[in-house]
Amino acid sequence: MDFTLSDEHLALQDSARNFLTKEVKLEPYLRTEANEQPVARDGLWPSIQALGWPGLVVPEAYGGLGMDYLDLVMIVSEMGRTLAPSPFFGNLAGTWAIERCGSEDQKQALLAQVAAGELTLALAVADPNGDVNGQSSAARATASGDQWKLNGKKSFVVEAGSADKIVVVADIDGQQAFFVVDAKAEGVHIERLDWRDITREVNSITLTDVAAERLPHSDADSWLWIRDRLYLVLAAESTGGAEQSLAETVAYAKERVAFGRPIGFYQSIKHDLAELAGGIELAGAGVQFAAWALSENHPDARKAAAIAQSYASEQYSAMTFRSIQVFGAIGFTWEMHNHLYYKRARANAELLGPPCDQREQLICMLEAEHRAAA
Amino acid sequence: MTTRAAGAVDAIYRLQVGFGLTGRNEMDFNLPAEDDARRLEVRRWFEENPNPTYDQLAKQGYTVPHWPAPWGLSADPELQLIIDDEFERAGVKHPMKINPIAVNQCGQSLLNYGTEELRQRFLPPGLACEELWTMLFSEPSGGSDLGALRTQARRDGDDYIINGQKIWNSLAHKAHVGVILVRTDPTAPKHRGLSMFLIDMKSPGIEVRPILDMSGHEPEYNEVFLTDVRVPASQRVGEEGQGWQIVVEQLQTERMKIANPGAMWGYGPTAHELVYGLIETGKIKDPLIRDEAAGLYAEGELLRLLGARNLSARMNGKPAGLEANLGKMIASPHGQRLSTLAKRAEGVAGMLRDDEELPLPMHDYGMFDTWDYCYWFGPAATLGVGTQEVLKNTISERLLGLPRDLDPTAKMPFNEIGRPELKAAS
Secondary structure, eight states, rough: BSSSSSHHHHHHHHHHHHHHHHHHOOHHHHSSGGSSSOOOOOOHHHHHHHHHHGGTOOGGGGGOOOOOHHHHHHHHHHHOOOOOOHHHHHHHHHHHHHHHHHOHHIIIIIIHHHHHTSOOOEEEETTSSSSSOOOSSSEEEEEETTEEEEEEEEEEEEEEGGGGEEEEEEETEEEEEEEEEETTTEEEEEEOOOOSSSTTEEEEEEEEEEEEEEEEOOOOTTHHHHHHHHHHHHHHHHHHHHHHHHHHHHHHHOOOEEEEEEEEEEEGHHHHHHHHHHHHHHHHHHHHHHHHHHHTTOTTTTHHHHHHHHHHHHHHHHHHHHHHHHHHGGGGGGSSHOOOOOOOOHHHTTOOOHHHHHHHHHHHHHHHHHHOOO | HHHHHHTOOOOOOOSSSSSSSSSSSOOOOOOOTTTOHHHHHHHHHHHHHOOOOOOHHHHOOOOOSSOOTTTSOOHHHHHHHHHHHHHHHHOOOOHHHHHHHHHHHHHHHHHHHHHHHHHHHHHHHHHSSOOOOEEEBBTTTSOGGGGOOOOEEEEEEEEEEEEEEEEOOOOTTOSSSSEEEESTTTTSBTTEEEEEEETTTTTTEEEEEOOOTTTSSOOOOEEEEEEEEEEEGGEEESTOOOHHHHHHHHHHHHHHEEEHEEETTTTEEHHHHHHHHHHTTTTSSSSSHHHHHHHHHHHHHHHHHHHHHHHHHHTTTOOOOOOHHHHHHHHHHHHHHHHHHHHHHHGGGGGGGTTOOOOSSSSOOTTSSSHHHHHHHGGGGGTTTSSSHHHHIIIIIIIIIOOOOTTTSSSGGGTTOOHHHHHOOO
């Protein structure tokens, strides 16, 4: 029984922090040009691939490092802390889809390439109408001989613009199924959305008779399995980002002087920050437990993921809002960090559904347990 | 992970914002297994002693297992959890619930600050729940500003003579022993001139009056008036002037226990029981109740996890207390929201005295065993053992390093505070 992180975890966290603190450059996003056109990506993603991070949780049998989700959150928290603009999240989503639903051959072929940094993936699950669970049949698959063809639209796809292959959730006669398409295939039209969180690229995809390979092992639980893990990743990002926002806000409150004192002296400011420090601490505990529970296939893992995501995204939203308030008007400007974190917080609270969705899932699980116990 | 598990530890931690420190193996949230040898040994004892007296429990070392011999077993937090678990399994009421002041925060001070005579005289009857203890700290003139207390103890030969008044004293009307914080040196700055004593609550000069609180239940709190109360110098805990240091440790210990996710100071029903009741009555179908119940359930689980993490930090030998403040800051309002949602779900019938609409599963909830009591006692949760405002000051100042609030009277001799020339100058 040990509820703390091991030396190895802390070492991984340290090295991730050192690497990202040095490599992530947010200045381009704070220039006025960034408001007019997307910021060109630098060499961050290739550097991350060179570190082997895309293969961190890919099983060793498929060429990955086979590490667990606690290791993953060590890195992801740091990516959240720095906003690390890169396709890491999108790639991870596509990777999990293949791990869960792919055939042996597909896993051997694709996952090894991801782990080696030779292939970047994305996952297209949301529909343009805002259904983030891919249930509204905006993309449909039809069999054509022993091949499949996809038609329709997907939206709110994270980092499709950087992907070589995209896992697309499409409908076969009302049943959700998973497919892989080449991002450059004929009939695939990817557009970048004017997404407020400019540290991520988010896309819409239009599919016209696109040749697709089916991932044969999807079932009613596939999307939920993937979503549990994506909740974990978002929660870890959000917690790291909230911690950074808190640290920057506390630092500012110690420096900025008003009415003869550093403003952190005033109770209205210090008390709010104390509350947020508590909430963020709780969020961190939730992320760690969910990471552990998912790694162990613990019966409470699905609840833990929903709890972690709902709580962390609310704390991140509250913290980044408060940060702007403490900074005052300067915190409202494009040139300061505050809006980048505020926008990531909002995005993370909607990308896979808002906190109230996760809370509804939680209650449904508790109701099911109650029935089972009766 | 259970409330009792997270609440088992009577410990002092150091907060690490972010991640905790370690030195040990892989993270593992599983409690010690059913076939753990230590667990089996404890279980066997309870099977052989199905109705143990508090005296037997104390002698076995199970009352305060984390204390050193002869009182406890120098148990690490894992063993503490096991023992607490087995108490519940055996259906034996923990002495902590009968005599919390002795068993939890104040008795422990005698280990580090008391004389051997003091330990031998007070710990056996205290741990055996034969002598109930009460805390005599707060005063009408100062609860949050405890350092400004006015009750004085004047040396007289081999005794001290105490005069003053205390308030918010639980169990004072039933107690045999009072743990009292008094001013022994009025010429020192306020925090420096304080000392702690154990007094006999049956001494001449002590008058206890119960305070009826808004819950209308059997009074929990009392006022205690002390007029020329004699206490032997041998019953002073620690040296003169050490009182503040001792009381700060006791408060940290007390706050640790309170940072559990129950409706009232960590005790009573939790979000688990709330959800149970809402499902049983069908009130879970209301979308707003549903959403709020889920949020409370989530927060309750996170409070348990925070407790678990602090527990492990303790196992890795980390000293001291800020986590207790963080936990209580979140746990106390959490408890208030639990009972408020329960009350709201009861609708207009919830305004009937002692009316319980939401069923509670069978369990020993201790004193706070109905949602009704928890609700009407609820406002006290964010007042006792540290108000929200004080906790937030402590957290923001000591944890986040923000500038400290000023107390212009903190450094001057206590007996010069409030003198007319000083008032005129401010």
